[in-house]
Amino acid sequence: MKRIGILGLGGVGGYFGGLLAKAYYKSSEVEVIFIARGETQKAIAENGLKIVTDTSETIVFPKLVSNNPEEIGVLDYLICATKTYDIAESLLSLKKCITPETVILPLYNGVDAPERIQKIYPKSTVLQGCVYIVSMIFSPGTIRKIGFFEKLFFGSNTASATKLEELNAIFQKAKIESYLVENIEETVWEKFIFISALASATSYLNQNIGEIISNPKSKKIYIELLHEIEAVAKAKGLQLPEDIVNQTILKLEKSPKEATSSMHRDLLAGKNIEAISLTQFVVNEGIKHNVKTPLYEKIANTLL
Numbered sequence: 001m002k003r004i005g006i007l008g009l010g011g012v013g014g015y016f017g018g019l020l021a022k023a024y025y026k027s028s029e030v031e032v033i034f035i036a037r038g039e040t041q042k043a044i045a046e047n048g049l050k051i052v053t054d055t056s057e058t059i060v061f062p063k064l065v066s067n068n069p070e071e072i073g074v075l076d077y078l079i080c081a082t083k084t085y086d087i088a089e090s091l092l093s094l095k096k097c098i099t100p101e102t103v104i105l106p107l108y109n110g111v112d113a114p115e116r117i118q119k120i121y122p123k124s125t126v127l128q129g130c131v132y133i134v135s136m137i138f139s140p141g142t143i144r145k146i147g148f149f150e151k152l153f154f155g156s157n158t159a160s161a162t163k164l165e166e167l168n169a170i171f172q173k174a175k176i177e178s179y180l181v182e183n184i185e186e187t188v189w190e191k192f193i194f195i196s197a198l199a200s201a202t203s204y205l206n207q208n209i210g211e212i213i214s215n216p217k218s219k220k221i222y223i224e225l226l227h228e229i230e231a232v233a234k235a236k237g238l239q240l241p242e243d244i245v246n247q248t249i250l251k252l253e254k255s256p257k258e259a260t261s262s263m264h265r266d267l268l269a270g271k272n273i274e275a276i277s278l279t280q281f282v283v284n285e286g287i288k289h290n291v292k293t294p295l296y297e298k299i300a301n302t303l304l
Helices: 011-023 038-047 084-092 113-120 161-173 184-205 209-214 216-235 244-254 262-268 275-288 294-303
Strands: 002-007 030-035 049-052 057-060 064-066 077-080 103-106 128-139 142-155 178-180
Touching (some): 002 011, 002 161, 011 030, 011 049, 011 128, 011 142, 011 161, 084 113, 084 275, 103 113, 103 161, 128 184, 142 161, 142 184, 161 178, 184 209, 184 294, 209 216, 209 244, 216 244, 216 275, 216 294, 275 294
Parallel strands (some): 030 064, 049 142, 077 103, 142 178
Antiparallel strands (some): 049 057
């Protein structure tokens, strides 16, 4: 029996965790455990997790929903999708569930998570991963997904091929569009370039995607951020597509106009925001590699 924990039941964890729970509800091979507390735990325990898309509504039940490590038990796989500022606290609370055999797949907005998790659990296998999806918490226990786009990429330069392929098979059987990729760091950075510039611009300008695209001044700021983060990625020696800036602008233009970044949504809701991982991180990497990032610096100072 393979036991998979889903930590963080927001837009990403809730949606992909929901697909896993639905596929393996009666399985004798895979057990899906939602790690949640408070309102979310209560709502899912009583009514299941509801996933609302543009065309459907589904209610799914995990094998267990809990935040008690004794109850959760040892995990074979742990998919983490909390906010980046919760990484240390949430993972340390699961010490009893994580062994050197546990494979951890971080699906956060930033790119610094694998390194941070590896420091906490040096003996466990920590993969790299990222997703493309527009989804968010509608209310405790309800996830709303917008549009049809959903892709999950993951990989590792150190993990055993057997474990990676096993996880990919688990995903695909759950109808998750997952890709096991060799050059995962580049893939993760391509996504990070998109999300970091978008989160920084939307939060700083207080505008959604449609507003940024249609306002020349705003679009110029967004593009300037892309050039700064591209320079940082190149200085790190990452092999990114030559036209990464144009590719990223096209991605933005294809995104739902009414959508915005999760960081901007959190800012509007008066919640804690991920500016350290999404904005300040780029400034810090720039300093490390002698790359100037004046606009990132200005926005980081404003947001933090």
